[in-house]
Amino acid sequence: MKYNKNSFKVLSVILAVTVAVIACSKSGTELGGSKPDESGFDKTAMLTNYADNLIIPAYTTLQTQVGLLETAVNTFLSTPNTTNQAALKPVFKETWLKYQNVSVDQFGPAETALLSNFLNTFPTDSAVVEGNIGKGTYSLTSNASINQQGFPALDYLLFNPHALTDFSANAANRKKYVQDVLAALKTRVGTVLDGWKGSYRATFIGNTKSDSGSPIAFLVNQFAFEMDQLKGPRIGWPYGKQSAGVMYPKNTEGFYSGISIALATENLSALKRMFNGNGSGKGMSDYLVALKQQKLSNDVMSQFDKAINSLKAIPDPYPTAMTNNKTQIDAAYREIQILLTLIKTDVASQTGVRITYQDTDGD
């Protein structure tokens, strides 16, 4: 009996100590992690590099470019002629390309704002867009409206074959719709950038975990997600991979302005820059090297180049290439698939990140 009393004492002491250790480890989190170590890897420096040299500048550039787009759009809307449409096109293309730089950053403020859903859901529903214009009443804030706005809607409105005719007479509603879509787009980019400039930057670089929901897990998951988008909606599905060769050219990204491949190439190039931290020595590729995975890191980088080059071999507009350049498209599709596998299996495995896009228990 005496013995049991003692054991309870021992247990309660141990319990108290454990509780204290846990409490301390929770409160001490801010202290840990930021010290570089020769044998380790400075994840805080990596995340700081991502925030300050890649993500925030990408949003800033996009915001500036959206301003230029606004000017060019207004010029076109006030005088909708061939010259102004031609002048608008490169500005529009440049803005969409700049968007591709932030496409992979769909976490934190961008996730809250559903930025990619509102800015780049393609194909746009041109019938509903026309309906909205006809009625003159619409909401661009509801989640159901994601395929009636953003770049794909502008692409349709500004560059469809009958755009000039549409804008020439009785086009007050149409002009207003374009301006509303652009304004909504501008506001969303501004909100996300403000979020990063506000508190999210600190949240991002202060969390060096790899658990579900952490920045590192977000990054790896987003790489995989963007690769899936590239393989499917951007390249494979419109080309008929899903449908026994029956093609859906109108489902391509940038169908009306004919810039699908340029957008896809920029998307993948941006992904590569993100993967190697823009060559700063503080990227995911360097983290792999620190984990003694030099060969994997090299293989992924060279596969990025292979895939980017194979995409560049496809000429825009993509719908035309679908019939004339099948060999190049099939080759690009293969390279993308190899890169996707490397990221989803090898990279995810080595970095200890689970590809699920959702939170759950495991064992």
Place this chain on the structure above:
Amino acid sequence: MINLSADRLKRPVPIAPLVTFRVLFGIMMLVGTIRFWLNGWIVQQFVAPKFYFSYMGFEWVKPLGYTGMHLLFALIALATVFITIGFFYRVATVVFFLAFTYVELIDITNYLNHYYFICLVGFMLIWLPAHRSWSVDVKIWPQLKRTEVPLWMVGVLRLQVAIVYFFAGLAKLNPDWLLNAIPMKIWLPAKSHLPLIGQLMYTTWIAYLFSWFGAVYDLFIAFFLINKKTRPYAYVFVLGFHIATAIFFPGIGLFPYVMMVVSTIFFSSDAHRKLLGYFNKGAKSNPQPLRCPQKIQQAFAVGIGVYFAIQIIVPLRFIAYPSGLFWHEEGFRFSWRVMLMEKSGNSFFTVKEPSTGKEYEVNNSEFLTPLQEKMMSTQPDMILRYAHFLATTYEKRGLKHPAVYAQCFVALNGRRSRPFINSATNLAVQQLGWQHYKWVLPLPTNEN
């Protein structure tokens, strides 16, 4: 020495261990159920998916829809409350066991060793008289009250916990775990955010320390818990070990807490009685041992024998298959292989119509949740289930005799990803069953 003679097993001991076990288990399961609900996992796992990976023989187990699943979880929560307070205990344990097991049988995707363990404990509680003291039932029907039960009634729970630990330890006795410290070497650097010890996570020796300590702990902890002299120290190790796993691997959810709670069953009946006495000072009664007729005792002896034979054979069934357990996962589930390997996969499916040669690549996200896709990509039986589902689905879409092919890549324990499934095999015509699947490509043994 432990005397395992039948007489000793029938020796009456205080009922207290069963009572504390009942109360702690009930509370833990209530918390677990509420947590599951609040996390939105009922919808995510049992409402949102369009397709579910059934267990062989349990194809009739289907999700019950949004309202149905929430009602089922509410029923489970209610049963845990009834179990905790010992109110209509027998009904509550039967309801808990059936409802919980039903939920777990819906989709292989959600298989977790500790859910399986909870099913087993739920089943055992049906037969154990854990409500015959300290319960509402006894307040209502005082004649139910017993203060003592035969030792084996506590013993079966101890044996069940011991089996979990021991087989978890046996599973760790493999070259990757012991000689290469993998997967610890992969998982620990992801924990460098931890205070004080964070930077140590990149060092090799700590990976070996974790691996070897884990293996030794799992293999021997049950023996130290059974032995009266080492028990308190062993339980300290239980707490330390599982609190550490909870901190290092928060992704394993309830598991550490389950083990910390159920391991209390090893404490002596006296210790449990004292613990309960703490809350109920001055309560004393004459010993009221539980007696059951000879025939029932014999039936129980046979039942227990069969049950534990199954518990030992099932984790060892992998021996009947060709080597490569981690790669093929034949005989992997229901074997206490917890946090044992790092495996990631990626799979592309193509459906072909032989008569026309038409090819349809499958967009997995059209049919599967991200979690389902991830789990399916590394487990052959799930790949086959999905392939059969695709064949049926595409047949409904008008294809004649669709053939299904998989291009699948898997990275196991830090090795580079390699093809997993023979991409020339038409999976639509492969049989689901216990046999060795020859369409899974072998993992070259000489490669690392």
